[in-house]
Every structure is written in structure tokens, then in C-alpha cells.
Amino acid sequence: MHTLIQVIIDGVILGGFYALMAQGLSLIFGIMRVINLAHGEFLILGAYMAWVAQEYLGLDVLMTLPLLIALGFGFGWVVSRVVIMPVLERHELMPLLITFGLASVIAGLLTVTFTTTPKVTTAAYSDSVISLLDYRVSVSKAVMLVAALVLLTMLTLFLNRTKKGKAMKATAQNREAARIVGINVTRMYCSAFGLGTAVAFAAGGLFSVTQGFHPFMGGLFTLKAFVIVVLGGGGRVSGTLAAAMFVGIIEAGLSGYVSNIGTSLGTAAAFVLVVVVLALRPEGISRLGGVRA
Amino acid sequence: MPTSVPETHTKESSIAPGEVMLEAAGVIAGYGGFDILHGIDLEVRRGEIVSVVGPNGSGKSTVFKAIYGLINVRQGMVVFEGENVTAMGPQELLRTGMAMVPQLSTVFPSLNVYENLELGMYLVRDKARVKTRIDDIFDLFPRLADRRAQYAGTLSGGERRALEIGRSLMLNPRMILMDEPSVGLSPILTKEMFQQLRELRDTAGITFLLIEQNARSALELADRGYVIQRGLVSHTGTGEALLGDEEVRRAFLGG
Ligand SMILES: Nc1ncnc2c1ncn2[C@@H]1O[C@H](COP(=O)(O)OP(=O)(O)OP(=O)(O)O)[C@@H](O)[C@H]1O
Numbered sequence: 001m002h003t004l005i006q007v008i009i010d011g012v013i014l015g016g017f018y019a020l021m022a023q024g025l026s027l028i029f030g031i032m033r034v035i036n037l038a039h040g041e042f043l044i045l046g047a048y049m050a051w052v053a054q055e056y057l058g059l060d061v062l063m064t065l066p067l068l069i070a071l072g073f074g075f076g077w078v079v080s081r082v083v084i085m086p087v088l089e090r091h092e093l094m095p096l097l098i099t100f101g102l103a104s105v106i107a108g109l110l111t112v113t114f115t116t117t118p119k120v121t122t123a124a125y126s127d128s129v130i131s132l133l134d135y136r137v138s139v140s141k142a143v144m145l146v147a148a149l150v151l152l153t154m155l156t157l158f159l160n161r162t163k164k165g166k167a168m169k170a171t172a173q174n175r176e177a178a179r180i181v182g183i184n185v186t187r188m189y190c191s192a193f194g195l196g197t198a199v200a201f202a203a204g205g206l207f208s209v210t211q212g213f214h215p216f217m218g219g220l221f222t223l224k225a226f227v228i229v230v231l232g233g234g235g236r237v238s239g240t241l242a243a244a245m246f247v248g249i250i251e252a253g254l255s256g257y258v259s260n261i262g263t264s265l266g267t268a269a270a271f272v273l274v275v276v277v278l279a280l281r282p283e284g285i286s287r288l289g290g291v292r293a
Numbered sequence: 294m295p296t297s298v299p300e301t302h303t304k305e306s307s308i309a310p311g312e313v314m315l316e317a318a319g320v321i322a323g324y325g326g327f328d329i330l331h332g333i334d335l336e337v338r339r340g341e342i343v344s345v346v347g348p349n350g351s352g353k354s355t356v357f358k359a360i361y362g363l364i365n366v367r368q369g370m371v372v373f374e375g376e377n378v379t380a381m382g383p384q385e386l387l388r389t390g391m392a393m394v395p396q397l398s399t400v401f402p403s404l405n406v407y408e409n410l411e412l413g414m415y416l417v418r419d420k421a422r423v424k425t426r427i428d429d430i431f432d433l434f435p436r437l438a439d440r441r442a443q444y445a446g447t448l449s450g451g452e453r454r455a456l457e458i459g460r461s462l463m464l465n466p467r468m469i470l471m472d473e474p475s476v477g478l479s480p481i482l483t484k485e486m487f488q489q490l491r492e493l494r495d496t497a498g499i500t501f502l503l504i505e506q507n508a509r510s511a512l513e514l515a516d517r518g519y520v521i522q523r524g525l526v527s528h529t530g531t532g533e534a535l536l537g538d539e540e541v542r543r544a545f546l547g548g
């Protein structure tokens with residue numbers, strides 16, 4: 001019983017992080033119809049940015065978060081403007097190949113710059129643990145969950161309540177009509193890609209305090225984000241959140257009950273989930289990420 | 294970023310009634326390097342309702358896309374109120390006072406009626422002005438007012454058309470291009486809609502260029518008409534004259 005509750009706590013925390021990460025991928029797909037295969041690398045890039053800010057500027061992760069979001073937005077905007085927009089109208093595989101290439105480039109550059117030795121960002125609260133009854137949660141993970149939920153809420157409010165957000169959804173729903181009312185579609189696409197990247201950077205920053213990371217972790221994150229978005233039925237934040245919690249709890253369960261190899265089993269579980277999800281809900285792919293309120 | 298948007302333009306225009314407002318001269322355009330239009334000439338005078346008719350696939354919608362900057366004009370010129378607008382896209386044309394309602398349903402299905410109308414004034418930042426304008430549109434289309442919170446995707450065909458027309462009116466255009474506004478509407482609703490367009494012309498002074506599938510009622514409504522065949526204007530004249538033309542009758546009006 002004790003283990004079960006601890007597993008659920010750990011799973012929910014992991015799930016909150018996954019939800020944030022997946023929503024970034026889902027946003028980009030929902031608006032632009034581009035599957036960003038570099039999403040996980042973007043996240044890791046964000047983690048390294050947070051590490052650099054901490055190491056060289058002495059900035060705490062929570063203070064870095066707005067900076068990470070701004071950097072991520074700018075980076076994503078430029079990447080989409082320079083390498084994705086030019087191929088968007090061509091074959092639909094082109095963006096896929098481009099982002100796949102981008103992923104290797106980022107992992108390579110990170111290796112050259114930071115080596116493959118895992119890094120972990122420290123924060124003022126790095127060593128603190130919340131103990132309640134018999135259950136333990138590290139403060140850095142609790143911070144990650146709360147920040148992820150806050151950011152998800154802000155993203156949802158942006159899309160549903162603000163003029164720019166509505167214009168973004170409108171562009172996804174009908175590109176031709178968006179042009180007719182004077183929306184600059186290219187700019188909307190770049191903003192969507194920027195926003196999705198900003199979310200990945202933020203998720204990476206929060207993650208960087210909770211465990212060690214290295215340049216080659218990105219692919220796995222991309223895969224998990226993809227599984228969650230498909231499982232969540234696409235687009236709706238509530239669906240993504242539920243799917244992310246599900247994946248988080250399964251993973252926490254495997255590492256909680258199966259000692260030693262548990263963590264890698266959790267990883268393997270993601271692969272199994274891809275297969276299961278695709279077998280049970282093949283339509284999930286085509287409906288992936290329609291941006292709905 | 295949207296910069297300057299003209300204030301309500303409807304009434305005051307540099308163009309006097311009856312003067313040429315829109316002119317297309319020798320427009321050649323098409324898709325992917327393949328020409329569909331082979332030199333279209335047409336003009337619309339201020340305050341007119343002009344109908345464009347012709348067989349399916351003859352290039353009617355393509356004419357609108359070329360005028361509205363949705364496709365490239367490879368050769369020729371489009372002039373609106375004395376300004377060369379050939380290279381302008383929708384955003385600039387909206388600012389200049391021209392709106393368009395495309396052929397296919399172009400509401401935003403997962404946004405509600407109110408939000409759809411808001412986006413019609415995407416280029417305007419002043420929220421109060423947008424709100425006032427939406428109230429005007431609701432006065433014009435009371436059926437939309439009742440459904441302000443309904444998703445546009447769940448509206449009936451007629452309501453959708455009304456929403457699209459309402460949205461195109463948001464920026465107070467002086468001219469509207471409408472591609473088959475009656476598509477999917479019953480004859481009664483079509484008549485009502487045509488009546489409404491005529492009223493808009495008479496009260497708000499809006500000039501209309503319409504494409505219509507139903508050539509007879511379109512030419513009855515219009516002051517003048519153009520018949521387009523295989524990417525060229527084959528006939529032009531007053532609505533009456535075209536309705537009376539032997540050749541046109543045989544080709545489009547069933548004898
Ligand atoms: N996006 C496009 N890409 C390639 N060809 C196109 C495209 N849109 C239209 N065409 C072609 O251009 C020609 C003219 O099409 P257009 O839509 O202008 O006809 P239309 O007169 O409006 O017909 P309808 O009465 O059926 O609406 C057609 O042969 C059509 O197949």
C-alpha cells in the first residue's frame with residue numbers, strides 16, 4: 001500500500017512534466033501539421049541553458065524560467081522561419097526529415113560543448129525534501145509539477161482567451177479563411193513553433209534540477225511526447241494531461257516495484273505503449289493535435 | 294504587426310458614384326506555372342452590383358483569387374480606386390477597403406459566432422470598436438445574434454453564409470468580392486440574401502462583385518454581368534442584355 005501511494009505521487013509528478021512537454025509538441029502539430037522530431041532535443045537544450053545560467057550567472061532555475069521561455073520562443077521562431085517554412089509547402093516528409101536532422105545537430109553540438117558527462121542543475125532547494133507521513137517528495141520535483149501546471153494553464157488561457165491565441169487556432173482550423181481576414185499565416189506558424197519550443201525549453205529547465213541529463217536523452221523524450229499526444233486524443237489539454245499522468249504512473253510503478261532495472265523498464269514501457277496505442281487507436285495519429293478548446 | 298487601419302471608410306470615398314472602382318486589365322494567372330486565366334479584362338463601378346457567371350471550371354474563382362492576391366498575377370494589372378494593387382495580399386487589400394467571401398465555407402468551426410466576427414476585425418486593435426461593430430452586424434443579422442455563443446461548425450448552411458458575410462462587413466469595406474454566396478441556400482434564402490446585398494449597396498454604399506452559379510437570378514440582381522469561359526471574358530453587358538442574348542441563353546440559361 002505504501003509503495004502504491006508513493007508510486008502514484010511520483011507518477012503524477014512525472015506526468016505533470018510529461019504533460020507540459022507533450023503539449024508543446026501537440027501545439028506545433030496542431031497548428032502547423034508538423035511533427036517536430038527535435039522536440040526532445042529542444043527540451044535538453046533548455047536543460048543545458050538552465051544549467052549554464054546557474055553555473056555561470058548564478059541564476060536560480062525559477063528565475064531563469066522567463067528567460068528560457070523567451071529564448072525558446074526566439075530560437076523556435078528562427079528555426080521555423082529559416083528551415084521549416086521553406087519546405088512546408090513541399091513534400092510532407094520534408095519537415096520530418098529537417099527536424100530529424102536538427103535533432104542530431106543539436107545533440108552533436110551539445111556533446112562538443114558540454115561532453116557526454118551528465119550534468120544536473122542545482123537550485124537553492126535542490127537538497128530539500130518534503131516528508132508527509134511516510135511519503136517523500138523532493139522539492140525540486142514538487143516545483144516542477146506546480147510550474148508545469150501553471151504553464152499549461154497559461155498556455156490554455158492564451159489559446160482560448162487572447163486575440164493572438166484565437167487567431168492561432170483559427171489559422172489551424174482554416175488557413176485560407178485566416179488569410180482572408182488578414183492573418184499573416186507564416187507569422188502565425190512561426191509563432192506556434194516558437195511557443196512549442198518555449199514550452200520545451202521551460203520543461204527542460206524544470207527537469208534539469210530533478211535529475212542528471214546528457215545530450216542524447218532527447219530522442220526518448222520525443223518518443224514519449226508523441227505517445228502521450230496520440231494517447232490523449234490530440235489537442236485538448238485535459239486529454240494530454242490525463243495521458244501524461246497515465247504514462248507517468250506506469251513508469252513510476254515499474255521503477256517502484258521492479259528494483260534495479262525498473263528505470264530502464266519504464267523506458268521500455270514507453271516503446272511498448274507506442275505499439276499498443278497504435279494498435280488500439282490507429283486513428284489517434286490522424287486526429288493528432290487538432291487544436292481545440 | 295497591423296499598423297494603420299483606416300477608420301470607417303464606407304461613406305467617404307475619393308471615387309464618385311459611377312466612376313470605375315476596380316479594374317482588371319489583361320490578367321493572366323494560374324496555378325503552379327499553368328495559366329488558367331488568359332487575359333481577363335473587367336471593371337466595376339462604384340455602387341454597382343456586378344455578376345460573374347460561367348461554366349464550372351472556367352476560372353471564375355481564379356479571377357477572384359488573382360484580384361485578392363491569393364495567387365500571383367503573372368501578367369496584367371489590378372487597380373482599385375486608382376491604386377495599383379496587383380501585388381497586394383489580403384492583409385493590405387483589407388486595409389484598403391476590399392473584402393472577400395470565398396467559395397468554400399470559411400468560418401472557423403471551433404470558434405463561436407462572436408469570435409468569428411471578432412476575427413473579421415483582426416487588423417483593428419481597439420476592442421471597443423470591434424464590440425460596437427459586432428453589435429452593428431448583429432442588428433443586420435438578428436439570427437446570428439441569437440447564436441453568438443454557438444460554435445460556427447454547428448451552424449446551418451444559411452447561418453454560416455450570413456456569418457461569413459457579416460465577418461466580411463466587419464472592417465466596413467467599400468467593396469466586397471463574393472464567390473457563390475448562394476451555394477447551398479434554398480431559393481427563398483437565396484432571394485433573401487440577394488435582397489440583403491441590394492440593401493447593403495443602397496444603404497451602406499457597398500459595391501459588389503459576385504460570382505453566381507445560378508446565372509439567371511444573378512443576372513437579374515446585377516446591374517452588369519460578365520460571362521467567363523475557359524479563362525476569358527466571352528460576353529459582357531447589362532444584366533438584362535445578357536439575359537436577352539441568344540448565345541448566352543443557349544449556353545447557360547437552358548434556352
Ligand atoms: N489550387 C489549385 N491548383 C491547381 N489548379 C486549380 C486550383 N484551383 C483551381 N484550379 C483549376 O483551375 C481551373 C479553374 O478553377 P476555378 O475554381 O477558377 O473555376 P470556377 O469557374 O470557379 O468553377 P466553379 O463554378 O466550379 O466554382 C479548374 O480547372 C481547376 O481545376
Ligand SMILES: [Mg+2]
Nearest residue numbers: 353354355396
Ligand atoms: Mg468557383
